[in-house]
Amino acid sequence: SAVISQKPSRDICQRGTSLTIQCQVDSQVTMMFWYRQQPGQSLTLIATANQGSEATYESGFVIDKFPISRPNLTFSTLTVSNMSPEDSSIYLCSTLSGGETQYFGPGTRLLVL
């Protein structure tokens, strides 16, 4: 199974600022995903990060708010832009490993004041 790390593990930010979250996988992977988990809620897919092309966003999520980079097959970043308190969530990246099983990173806990 893939081993995934995320930075930062948590952060407290002021509204109107931006935060970039990093996701590193210990092996080359084709597909990487970014999810959001709002407080007390389930996980919702934000986008699929594609290597060499633009990310594919789900309904309700836009590139201007959540720009994503995927410079190589082991790394991706998600930026949460112009933050508001409603962006307070856990942000998780995931990847496929061993076929169709998805594995998740430890998450980034974001609190926006």
Next chain:
Amino acid sequence: GIQVEQSPPDLILQEGANSTLRCNFSDSVNNLQWFHQNPWGQLINLFYIPSGTKQNGRLSATTVATERYSLLYISSSQTTDSGVYFCAVSGGSNYKLTFGKGTLLTVNP
């Protein structure tokens, strides 16, 4: 898209008890996974089980794809089993997972 319903939403057990968690889905799937989210937020893979039965220690899972449901069994529960259990499915070739709302399990000593 595929709808995923989990039941019960909350479950409180005494240590040593057994439990069954259910996941219903609205369409055919080619991927079904069970996860445990611990109190620190980490999502732990339990099973990849689009069909059939698997066992891992005190946990086992069964998916009946033709009837669109999956069950997660926890036997001899321990306090460390506490947390939220999520079922997640995908139905296409894009591997995008749709999560249920989860079952919050509390195991008391």
